[in-house]
Amino acid sequence: MTNSEELWKEANKLFAGGVNSPVRAAVKPFPFFVERGKGAIIYTVEGKRLIDYVLGYGPLILGHSPDSVKEKLIKQLDKGWLFGTPSELEIELARKITSHIPSAQKVRFVNSGTEATMNAIRLARGYTKRSKILKFNGNYHGSHDYVLIEAGSAATEYSIPTSDGIPVEIIKTVEVCEFNDLDCVNSKLKKEDVAGVIVEPIMGNSGVILPEKEFLKGLRELTRTYNSLLIFDEVITGFRVSIGGAQTLYQIYPDITTLGKIIGGGLPIGAIAGKADIIDNFTPSGKVFNAGTFNANPLSMAAGIATIEELEKGYPYNIANKAAKAIVEELENIIKVKHTINHISSMFQIFFGVDNIKNYSDVKKANREYYMRLHELLLREGVFIPPSQYETIFTSASHDNDIVNETLYKFKKVISELM
């Protein structure tokens, strides 16, 4: 079977909605099935070539199957891939994380960003002996019960909670404020017994939304005042917006940082990092339980180390950031209708029909049908941007000048058709 339509029919017999993660089904009329990827390019099973700006929804900052990561993985495959005992690789990757992420002294490796935030929340509760969590409207922290309340990527429409099957008792433990609204945070922290405030320091799951100047600083001060922990969910921003994440960029340091995506170099991973006296509360040294058969598995460790070794050379950021900047600047010239583009380093998103996006409620005012039409037209021309207004357009170290110029040529073509 070598075409996506046939595979899609089979997939629908086997998987709910034909997929194993919902956003994949947003590509219409059916998702293309990918055969392989190299650099900035993916090829579908039909052999169609696409320039990729989705990049696995964030992890692939070097592009697809970079030689450095591939070689390290092959070496590890020769040695074995699961031992159930510690390996030197986990020390190497943890050293890289603690040397680059300022607030990270110790690390616990898990298998996904979801596990990272779930355990970070348990850790905050165990450490403070409080039960409530404060999150922000449209922030996405993975797919477990405690964070599927007004969650970005997961919701296409306003919904509380974002999923069926979440007990009302759990919903009651989660307070929600609008991103960039410090007054709300102040009043919630004053009123409630909040164990931790969890935030995407730069929102990447409702499109891209930047924190206003005083927002992160305000969160840092308010959480200190009320003895609540500040948790930065840097699953997207960690090692992307700078090698030290958003906390380095803004010089605001949380108590706990959750990581994922890039630190696994494209293999499954998550991590909870923070001050030693907080992380030490995890079992076996402490009483906050966490365990995992695949925690710190050698293949994810190897891919993560190889990826960060490349990032340490600097060039990936130069190329990826330059690509995003060039595309955004040119789009500002060629898009003639009302719109706004939110952009930082190698991530951006376009919102039509609005001129300022500072929180999730603003995103809901954007013309999402227009965005989806842009996605469809670009796909026809061989450029893959996310099939959802609520995701981020990413560039990578493989998005060189030729790729950018080809992309802009195609953008110009479809924009004139769109308008």
Ligand SMILES: *Cc1c(COP(=O)(O)O)cnc(C)c1O
């Ligand atoms: C992707 C993401 C997660 C969830 O990570 P998974 O590995 O998909 O479970 C959590 N938080 C943020 C900010 C993310 O972007």
